[in-house]
Amino acid sequence: MSADDRAPWPLPRNFLRPCVLLLLREESAHGYDLLQRLRPLGFVRDDPGGLYRALRALEQDGLVRSSWDESGSGPDRRVYRVTRAGLEELHRSARSLANVREALDAFLDRTGEARRTHR
């Protein structure tokens, strides 16, 4: 999300993608629900524009599928769900992020910051 670009800490460039895939794997959702559910993952400033751009890109890549929720009401009736390919992408991303975490641990260890991280 673009709000996150302004964060003082450097996040992985595509960090929003695995977050959205994980949330959709847990439960299919409207965009608005996702916005709420992203907060515990640290996306505390709502950025609907950034989220919808990410969802559109994920759908173009075949990782997410959306459909119109006929029973719903209000303007936000598109429901997103993760596809098989999206699930595989999530697994790959988790492995990558585990490697990144390892690299960060090595870095923080040698800067003397290791004691302040919670292992």
Added chain:
Amino acid sequence: MHLVSLTPEPAALTPRSFLRPCLLLLLREEPAHGYDLLERLGPFGWTFSASDPGRLYRTLRRLEEEGLVHSYWEPSSEGPSRRVYHITRAGMEELQGSANALIETRRRIQVLLSRYQEFVSLSGGLERSRAR
């Protein structure tokens, strides 16, 4: 030498500009030639193919322009003289700031991975076997 991350999707999930604090840390430990730095970056997830040192030297040049790193030519009895890089006081401050910020980066990644592991263990063996 071309810098790529060890992970399958190179830059995509590496924290932005992670190369900078890695270089500052290595130079704080010990002044170095560019070539030494290439080898010493390994533990931080960076690895190299043989022919394009471009990104490393561009980053070093930028760090030097910003006054975070200082370099001079070291004459060599054998072969051409080589550039040796040192960290400056401003560079040490920058490194400290980056380390503090990267603690938060690590925390964010940890939150995601914990949630992920939770769902993988909840959804059981089928999901796991599909993942492989």
